[in-house]
Structures are given as C-alpha cells and as structure tokens.
Amino acid sequence: MTFPPEAYLWFKTLHIVGVVVWFAGLFYLVRLFIYHVEAADLEPTVKKAFEEQYTLMERRLANIITTPGMILAVSMAVGLLITQPSWLNQAWMQAKLALVAGLIAYHIFCYRLMGQLNRGECSWSGRQLRALNELPTLFLVLVVMLVVFKNQFPTGAATWLIVGLVLFMAASIQFYARWRRLRLSRQLESPLNNG
Template sequence: MAYYWFKAFHLIGVVVWFAGLFYLVRLFVYHAEANQEPEPAQSILKKQYELMELRLYNIITTPGMIVTVAMAIGLISTEPEVLKSGWLHIKLAMVLLLIGYHHYCKRLMKQLAKGECQWTGQQFRALNEAPTIFLVVIVLLAVFKNSLPLDLTTWLIVALVITMAASIQLYAKKRRQDKEKLAKIDNNAELASSSAK
C-alpha cells in the first residue's frame, strides 16, 4: 500500500514541479519584454515580475521538485528491486539534467533581478521548450519502462510534438512582428499628422 501512496504523491510532485518550471520561464519572457516599455511602466513591471518569479520558485517549483524526489526515494526504498532496471537509470540521468535546468533557471532569475540578463523574450520562449522534452522522455520511460517502442508510431508522435512546439514558436514570432509593424504604422501616422499641423 505504501508504494501506491508514494507513487500518487510522486505524480502530484511532478505536476507541481512542471507547472512551476513552465510558468517561471513564461514570466522570464514578460520580464525581458518589459525592457521595451517606457518609464515608469518598465520599473513597475520589472519589480512585479521579480516578486512573482521569486515566490513561484520558492513556494511552487522547488517544493514540487523536493516532493517528486522524496517520493521517488520512498518508491525505491519500498521496492529496491526497481534499481536494477535499465529504464530507471536512463530516467535518473534525465532527471539529473532536469535538476540542472531547474538551477539554471534560478541563475537566470537572479540575473534578471539584477538587470544583468541579456536574453530576449524570444530566447526565453525557446528555452521554455526544454521542460517539454524532459517531460515527454521521462514520462515515456516511466510508463513503457524497458519496452519503450521505437517503431514508426513513436517517431510519428515525436515528430508531432516537435511540430507543435515549432508552430507555437513561429506563431509567437509572427504576432510579435505584426505588433512591431502596427507600432511603426502608428508612429508614422503620428509624425505625418504633427508635420501637417
């Protein structure tokens, strides 16, 4: 019975951890794009994002990681046989990379707070695809275990996920370009009307 409890809370931890990771980098996008706003809006927005990022990291993301790992230790201690499985070794390697990503986000958060981060909103959008890859690979490993199929269906699913991620990036880029075009047209119209006066 303990095994099921550990597994249930392991999965709850995973959901909380990933919700935090995805939202944190989305906040970084807004934080970086606040640089394009005029003052005093820029300072107000940056201060607000800094506070939201810090709270999200400390209250949601890091506790989500701790619960996931603590429950995984519980799972392994109730069923130590699982440690011999090859899929778990690959999963552990992926989780170590994910923990590295988690800490890298903390570094970026500190740089943003100090105004030392050179990343653009577009770069943060691309970075936010990394947890998607971790999520897909780790969940596939946890569910299929040693019998993860590498047939055509799996590759089609992988291609679909990559296409979806690329489409989101392209859509965001197009919206940004349209916004910039509109701002230019507004600017030109304003200049034309002031010179006509």
C-alpha cells in the first residue's frame, strides 16, 4: 500500500490527539472510581443516588471517551508503522511497544474494576485507587521520553532529577489531598459542629 507523503504527518497528528483523549479518560475514570467507592460512607438514600450517577458517568466516560481515544491512538500508530516500518527494528520502539502493552492491560483492568464497582463487589479502598491512578503518569512520562529521545534515552543525573521531581509532585498532591480530607473529617467531628 502506498500513501501520499503527508500521510505520515496526518497519522502522527491524529495519534497524538488519540493519546491525549485516552489519557484524559484514564485519569478521570479512576478519579470517578475513588468518588464511587467513597460514596459508601454516605447516608443510604443519598448513597444509592450517588452510586447510580457514578455508574452512569463511568460507563459513558469509558465507552465514549477512553476506549475511542485508545482505538484512535493505536490505529494511527499502526498507520505510522505501515508508512515507516523501519521503526519496528529500533530498540526505543520495542521498549515503547512493551510499555503500551502494559498500558492496554491497565485499561482492561480499569474495565474490570468498573464492573466490580457496578455490582458492588469492589474491594479497593479510595486510598488504593488514588495510588493506582498514579500508574498511567509513569507510563506517560516513560513513553513520551522514548518517542522524544528515541535511542538516545537519557540515563544521566538530569533524568533522575526530573523523574524524582515528577514523583515528588505526585506524592505531594496525594499528601495534600489526604491532609485536606483529615482536616475536613476533624472539623465535622469537632464539638462545635455538634452543637
């Protein structure tokens, strides 16, 4: 099959659009799972309404945004490889494909969690889900580094500094959110609030 010269750039444009949509969906989906799990602490009538709403939002997000984003990213990537098959012989591309396989496994695992949540069988806590939601960040940073640096993947001090900074930022966000939740629950328990 022969493609016009600009086809590669079109595939790449749509590939990047697909990747952005896919990741937006993955990040928001697990955030919804966290709210869904934490709705269990609400009063029974409110809890039921919230759980139904989260179930609906999760299904729509997964089926209308996240999965189509993945299909667009992967199908355009296939277009890129058909137009330039020599990429497949390069180490960075093989490493990237291994990471993408991990990302697709994560995507499928999210669907499994969604099914368990909808049936009220999910055993994951909000805290565990928050930690899980950091996993795609790691995939994202590594894959983007691979496509940018290719076979010159950096392993020097600057790389570890940047990776450390990204991890530090992710951990700080987690700690801040935890501190805010603790403060809120203490405020609610305070005698002043109980009259």
